[in-house]
Amino acid sequence: MKIIRYPNTTDRSLKPWSSADELLLEQVLGQNVSEKKIITYNDRFGYLNCQLHQCDVLSVISYKSQEKSHKINRENNGLIFDDTRFVNPLSSIDQKVDMALMKVPKSLHLFELYLAQINTCIKGEGVVYCSFMTRHFTKQLLSISYKYFELVEQSLAKKKARVLILKKKKELKENELINKLSLGDGQILKQYYGVFSAKEIDKATQFFINNLHVEENTNEVLDLAAGNGVLGYTIQKQLPNCKLHIIDDFYLAVESAKLNLKGEDISFHYNDTLKEIGENSIDLVVSNPPFHFEYETNIEVSLRLFKEVSYCLKQGGKFQMVANRHINYGPHLERIFNKVIRVMQNDKFEIYKCIK
Numbered sequence: 244m245k246i247i248r249y250p251n252t253t254d255r256s257l258k259p260w261s262s263a264d265e266l267l268l269e270q271v272l273g274q275n276v277s278e279k280k281i282i283t284y285n286d287r288f289g290y291l292n293c294q295l296h297q298c299d300v301l302s303v304i305s306y307k308s309q310e311k312s313h314k315i316n317r318e319n320n321g322l323i324f325d326d327t328r329f330v331n332p333l334s335s336i337d338q339k340v341d342m343a344l345m346k347v348p349k350s351l352h353l354f355e356l357y358l359a360q361i362n363t364c365i366k367g368e369g370v371v372y373c374s375f376m377t378r379h380f381t382k383q384l385l386s387i388s389y390k391y392f393e394l395v396e397q398s399l400a401k402k403k404a405r406v407l408i409l410k411k412k413k414e415l416k417e418n419e420l421i422n423k424l425s426l427g428d429g430q431i432l433k434q435y436y437g438v439f440s441a442k443e444i445d446k447a448t449q450f451f452i453n454n455l456h457v458e459e460n461t462n463e464v465l466d467l468a469a470g471n472g473v474l475g476y477t478i479q480k481q482l483p484n485c486k487l488h489i490i491d492d493f494y495l496a497v498e499s500a501k502l503n504l505k506g507e508d509i510s511f512h513y514n515d516t517l518k519e520i521g522e523n524s525i526d527l528v529v530s531n532p533p534f535h536f537e538y539e540t541n542i543e544v545s546l547r548l549f550k551e552v553s554y555c556l557k558q559g560g561k562f563q564m565v566a567n568r569h570i571n572y573g574p575h576l577e578r579i580f581n582k583v584i585r586v587m588q589n590d591k592f593e594i595y596k597c598i599k
């Protein structure tokens with residue numbers, strides 16, 4: 244079976260699966276799985292989904308790019324693609340499952356949100372396998388696991404990966420896992436566990452907000468890689484009548500932005516590209532673009548998004564963004580936009596204004 248990454252990358256050190264995924268598969272294949280109902284989490288590129296194609300598998304899909312990756316890999320391997328076998332991390336899951344397989348996400352909050360969902364849909368005698376690279380182990384994995392399960396065991400390490408085995412689910416009341424972040428002006432933003440950034444408004448975002456002044460003749464605005472929608476929220480306060488687009492690849496981010504932004508002229512896009520935004524249609528794009536994906540650091544996604552920004556902007560439209568200085572986006576932006584101005588910087592971050 245051939246599994247590829249979507250989006251693809253020129254970084255050959257980045258693989259579509261790791262020994263932590265292999266270890267999860269090993270747990271399942273050692274058992275009589277044909278009669279078992281399985282649910283998977285954080286199967287980023289569809290390795291488990293494809294390998295377990297003969298089993299009854301429900302896949303929890305948290306990212307639009309993950310959904311696309313599963314589709315590509317199933318089709319490339321001649322497997323039927325049935326998106327009714329996909330659910331999201333907030334779905335209430337009617338069918339009871341025997342087994343849950345999770346590659347532990349980097350965000351411990353997201354780990355908890357996944358365990359909370361598993362707790363609602365796993366049978367009393369069901370077992371949860373959570374794999375991780377041993378270098379990513381933290382004791383909090385155990386304390387969070389014990390919130391939802393009575394028994395937590397650890398496997399031996401294999402190829403630098405290990406599995407936590409969780410049994411005997413606890414009977415718990417359903418609890419919405421939402422963080423509240425203060426914007427400093429008495430305003431509170433809500434976000435589901437796992438959405439950037441966990442405990443407070445990100446420092447780069449805060450620097451951007453403090454220096455974000457929007458021109459009055461701005462009608463249509465796009466908050467790219469919006470997270471909880473904090474930048475869109477800031478724009479809406481300055482321009483209450485603008486049309487706002489919110490886009491993020493992460494399902495929980497878009498759902499969080501819906502909690503924070505109200506109004507008729509807001510479109511929420513759960514997507515990893517700007518292809519559904521019209522050409523030459525936007526006056527202003529704002530962003531704190533992504534460069535961390537779990538444990539990987541990669542700016543290729545952002546560079547592709549910047550090209551798409553240029554396509555969506557009206558002639559003379561503006562792209563304003565904040566970034567860590569060490570990334571040095573300047574030369575990349577200069578290849579895409581007519582004019583690039585570094586309008587502000589401090590010791591860690593810089594703000595760019597790019598004009599199409």
Ligand SMILES: C[S@@+](CC[C@H](N)C(=O)[O-])C[C@H]1O[C@@H](n2cnc3c(N)ncnc32)[C@H](O)[C@@H]1O
Binds near residue numbers: 491516534
């Ligand atoms: C650095 S966070 C910024 C979030 C928010 N704007 C803020 O300032 O707090 C980057 C966001 O990019 C999102 N993201 C990653 N890849 C994306 C893609 N291809 N398209 C859209 N959003 C993406 C992530 O889910 C994350 O919410």
